[in-house]
Amino acid sequence: MNELEQIVKRYRNVTRLSVAVVYSLCVALAVNIFWTPGHIYGSGIMGVAQLLSSVSQRWLPFHIGIPLLYAALNFPLLILSWRKIGHNFTVFTVIAVCFSTILMRTLPPVKVQFDPIICAIFGGLFNGFGTGLALKNEMSTGGLDIIGIVLRKRWGKSVGSINIAFNTIVVAGAGFLFGWVYAFYTILGIFVNGRVIDALYTRDRKLQVIIITSNPEQVIHQIQDEMRRGITIVHNVEGAYRHRPKTMLFTVISRYELRDFQMALQIADPNAFVSITKAEMILGRFYQEHIY
Structure with a gap:
């Protein structure tokens, strides 16, 4: 590993730690x-930890705190992450779980009572932002993020949607313990949390790109230098207005790569015509960057 690669790796590790x-x-x-x-209950393992904590407070002679339950429930999932996803990914996930456990323990709950709808929405916004930012930087927050990534690698489902699908038991628990109005508030919070995750974590979203250009060699070279993507070439395309010969290039990228694609195209051919649409399904070989 040369000095530049070491600097890049160190920078990424510092970023992930932050x-x-x-x-x-x-x-x-x-x-x-x-x-x-x-x-209000959160989504995934956090919601289950909250649910078990409420059950212990109401029906058991002792109360088990949310931070302890959150850490305990994450332990087997971290083992799954180590085996199925990647070692570096798991190390930073352990750090995230430990930090969040400590801060939940040390930051005291506020005494001011907000409206339940405000609690649901802003709780979902904060948690979803943190989770999506972590996933975007190739690390996890533990819990259903790990299960979501494992299932996404097999079936291609988005992480936020999988997160929502796993929360039926949490919603039922909220309704049973606090009433079904609070179950609705919990659903609202889970939905906001999932949408914010999907807005930030865009590696799952594929885009179909069609490029009409007069400089195909420069465009192909620049894109393949910036991204590991195959390109299909359609020769002898003619513009209907001036009847000039063009070349059509076809490729598929992830939403995460869109900015790199735009920069590469601006360098290669700023006058190219580009159409970008959402790709609902991809069959065949599509390179997916590994999470380490």
């Missing part, structure tokens, strides 16, 4: 300031 701290603060704010005071 993101782990940001996520931990976001989840602590979501749980202690919005969800717990508003009797």
Whole structure:
């Protein structure tokens, strides 16, 4: 590994560590300031930890705190992440889980009672932002993020949608413990959380790109230098207005790569005509960057 690669790796590790701290603060704010005071449950393992904590407080002689349950429930999933996703990914996930557990423990819940709808929406915004930012930087927050990534690699489902699908038991628990109005608020919070995750974590979303250009060699060279993408070439395309010969290029990229694609095209041929549409399904070989 040369010196430049070491610098890049060090920069990425520092970035991931910073993101782990940001996520931990976001989840602590979501749980202690919005969800717990508003009797709102979060999504995934966090929601299950809240549910079990409420059950212990109501029916058991001792109360088990949310941070302890959150850490305990994440332990087997971290083992799954180590085996199925990647070692570096898991190491930073462990850091995120530890930081969030500590901050949830040290940040006291607020005494002010917000409206439950405000608690649901802002709790979902904070938690979804932290989770999506972590996934975007190739790390996880533990819990259903790990299950979502494993299932996404097999079936191609988006992480946020999988997160929503796993939360039926959490919603039912909220309704049973606090009433079905709070179950609705929990659904609202889970939905906001999932949408924010999908807005930030865009590696799952594929885009079909059609390029009409007079400089195909420069465009192909620039795109393939910036991204590992195959390109199909259609020769002898003619513009209907001036009847000049053109070349049509066809490729598929991820939403995450869109900015790199735009920069590459601006360098190669700023006058190219480009059409970009959402690709609902991809069959065949499509390179998906591994998460390490």
